Amino acid sequence: MIILDRNSSDYDAFREARNVLKSGGALCMFPGAHRIKEVIGFHPGVASLARCTDGVRVVPFGITNADHLSVREVIRILLRGPKAEERPTVRFGPSFQLPPAYLPSKQQREEDVVLIRRSVLDLLPPDMEGENVLYVVERPEKGS
Structure with a gap:
């Protein structure tokens, strides 16, 4: 599992994730990074990773009935299945590739x-759409 600090530019984790993709592996990312009842803005790393390696396909998934679970518990459920009392629902959409880039990066x-x-x-469900907050990632100061 690759853990990264979503509030900073974690270049080592990004490189490690990119190497997984380049070798044909898959990543499961939670770009919203929050367990709340609404989907708010996504962190930009998911788009950067999807764009930086040729042939990468994005498989979107949505999780409902899980706002009481931590991200760690959701990952366990994705890998091993839910316990009887958890009952989250995971829906997968069709995979897609990002269209060719046509704008500045x-x-x-x-x-x-x-x-x-x-x-x-x-x-x-439509009521899960929250405000699309734009996330700003803080870059570390040079020399720190």
Whole structure:
């Protein structure tokens, strides 16, 4: 499992995740990174990883009935199945590749995040769509 600090630029984790993709592996990402009842903005790393390796396919998934579970518990359920009392629902959408880039990189990443977020929201009840908050990742100071 690759753990990264979603509030900073974790280049080592990003490189490790990219190597997984380059070798044909798969990643399960939670770009919303919050266990709340609404889907808010996604962190941009999901789009950056999908864009940085040729041939990467995105498989969107939405989880309902799980706001009482931690991300760690959701991962366990995805890998091993739920316990009787948990009862979350996971819906997978069709896989897709990001369309060819046509904008400057920052704008393209924002467009890609919107596309990925929409593909997840399409799998969930309409009342789960929250405000699309734009996440800003803090870059470490040079020399620190």
